[in-house]
Amino acid sequence: MVGRMAEIGVILSGIGGVGKDLTRLLSARPGYKLAAAYTRNPELAGRDLGEHAGISSLGVEIVTDRAGALAQPADLLVVATTSFLQDVAEDVRAGIHGGLNVITTAEEAAFPWIIDAQLADELNHLAEAHRVSVIGLGLNPGFVFDALLLTASAVAWDVESIRIRRVVDVSRFSAAVLRRIGIGHTEEEFEAGVAAGSITGHIGFPQTFSLAARCLGRGLDRVEKHLEPFIAKKRIESDNLSVETGETGGFLQRVVGFVDEVSWFEAEFIAHLHLPAVEMNAQDSISIEGYNPIHLTIDPGCNPQLGTVAMLANCIPRVVEAKPGFITVADLAIPFARETLPGIRFS
């Protein structure tokens, strides 16, 4: 039987879009207490976390002093700062030393061993020693091609191949993220950025592929990657970035994972500032082929911002109760939405 847990104390590292949304969502739910929040941005220091998030005061002052924040009694730390394992490691380590379970939105942390096995092992052993769980979680990796893909595969007898596709409206992404994933560049800049690794497309497919291979008992030989731009035929204006005619308004990313030299996992990721310009709509799809195949579509596709925060919040109780160590979404109990307080409406 599913019981209700006692109040879970949550500390935030990073109070950008994800941190603000998480503040709104957890404040609307019984059983959670926002215990502290810290940031590297001195301009935000001293503000009230609730007011910063656009809701009423929570009596929690945003601080730049990590040690002070981590000294507050709590159960879990959410590190929502960057995409990269190396860049969140110090916060994760500090959380573990403070006896906290840790969720980070860093995509690389969804399956950290393929990024830096030594660092992943170090954090794993540290988390085991402190009896806490550490996990990388978000919408993707985390939900669409991870928790949901794995759950969908539960009706398959065998899995001969997987095809996934995500079409995403990125118009609400920050300008910095848009530029990093590949939007707002000339064709030459795009090609040079992809070659140099400064333009990444979606970060997380290696993690998704590795997790699926691990769970389904396959050994990935190699992964092929392809990234090509959609060139804007006319100017696209959006909240955070405007793209001129001839610049990249979006991209198509294709990643293929091979097992025994046969394509086993194919992923497509299409992101655009204005999807109608490429005659598409936001949609996610999962096809698992084999004996008793399954074809699943989410239409319209999952909202990146809202979905990420919901997945984080909904997994918090699961992470608190999970086994110690650096774990993956496949180690969690089935996640689900939680009770919100009566009368709370978000829109």
Added chain:
Amino acid sequence: MVGRMAEIGVILSGIGGVGKDLTRLLSARPGYKLAAAYTRNPELAGRDLGEHAGISSLGVEIVTDRAGALAQPADLLVVATTSFLQDVAEDVRAGIHGGLNVITTAEEAAFPWIIDAQLADELNHLAEAHRVSVIGLGLNPGFVFDALLLTASAVAWDVESIRIRRVVDVSRFSAAVLRRIGIGHTEEEFEAGVAAGSITGHIGFPQTFSLAARCLGRGLDRVEKHLEPFIAKKRIESDNLSVETGETGGFLQRVVGFVDEVSWFEAEFIAHLHLPAVEMNAQDSISIEGYNPIHLTIDPGCNPQLGTVAMLANCIPRVVEAKPGFITVADLAIPFARETLPGIRFS
């Protein structure tokens, strides 16, 4: 990290369609050993389980002696006999006493407290005392409107209402099951059977509703049920049952769960011997409304026979590692397909 478990020994109670398919599937996977199988059908006694399942000999003799079967070293018992909690209780009890985790396909066992709280509590305490897990599992309840619905809800901020719909081709169901759910009757027989409770439609919506309400923190006030037949406009022949013109070839079942007197959970179940006769195709859909809604479709819909067996097999490791007691699918770790041996093809 997801590790490989040692070999899991499985004993079967019931070797009808589900038992046979489970034998085929587990035989194709590393890490499982079919340890014993028992049945109430004396005609099957002495046969080899593998040959009975249509594969090569497994060296496991089908017996009618439950005590003898349960004396084999094993980890888990699968009880695949009937839909009803009361009717599987004796097998479940015997399995627990034998130190076995137990999965039963009885739909009523997916949330047994609403059927017989005293019996559910007794089995729960017994399972806790013997440090084993007991669970009711299948495709539905179990997967479509349970594991998958809950997982899908992980991207929701709040859940204002749920709408689910399953359209199923039942042409491969046995004649006994078809008649019990409502197919192959005159209109008068159908109405009388529904009134008397001998015609049930799909069994399991009360379990699905109760589990969702428990997880999402809602209190169900009441459930309204409606069952109406599709009358065949011409004769329908199928493998196990043929229906004459004017008899019931299928049915539409609608179940609504109310929270605070507002419709919170609406389920539709359409079953037919020949879906084209009602201009439909097998399809499953889940809509979760609220802030950040999610609309998910499985097309074609999940195959009832193959999906049930896959879900059972894929959950076996999760049930073995689960906490002791009478648990639900919401207590399990995320299920997923498992490795099958190279070269195994089922079709």
